[in-house]
Amino acid sequence: QVQLVESGGGLVQAGGSLRLSCAASGRTFSRYAMGWFRQAPGKERELVAGISRGGGNKVYADSVKGRFTISRDNAKNTVYLQMNSLKYEDTAVYTCAAPRTVTALYRVPMYKHEYDYWGQGTQVTVSS
Numbered sequence: 001q002v003q004l005v006e007s008g009g010g011l012v013q014a015g016g017s018l019r020l021s022c023a024a025s026g027r028t029f030s031r032y033a034m035g036w037f038r039q040a041p042g043k044e045r046e047l048v049a050g051i052s053r054g055g056g057n058k059v060y061a062d063s064v065k066g067r068f069t070i071s072r073d074n075a076k077n078t079v080y081l082q083m084n085s086l087k088y089e090d091t092a093v094y095t096c097a098a099p100r101t102v103t104a105l106y107r108v109p110m111y112k113h114e115y116d117y118w119g120q121g122t123q124v125t126v127s128s
Contacts (some may be wrong), residue, residue: 022078025119036096039095055072060110069081
């Protein structure tokens with residue numbers, strides 16, 4: 001059974017940094033792309049960043065480009081989201097997700113419906 005467990009959220013001042021981690025278990029991690037999503041109160045869940053299974057392709061939402069970096073360590077079955085220059089509007093529950101099917105080497109699923117497994121989420125709160 002696939003499990004995704006996030007950690008690293010918290011309260012930070014605007015301009016600060018946080019690093020989120022998502023530990024995966026239950027299957028061969030390196031065969032699947034991974035994504036980080038976020039959902040703020042009253043808003044739709046959105047893709048923040050995604051990474052292909054080997055890490056060779058990364059995609060970012062326009063709102064976080066240049067500030068957030070997604071990475072993965074396949075030896076540790078973990079995907080990370082480094083968040084710098086945090087803004088108040090980054091406040092949300094951040095969740096990692098994975099598709100059910102094996103993804104092509106450089107493919108990153110871009111839509112929520114392409115992801116089948118979800119973590120429990122971790123709260124990120126940025127104070128202004």
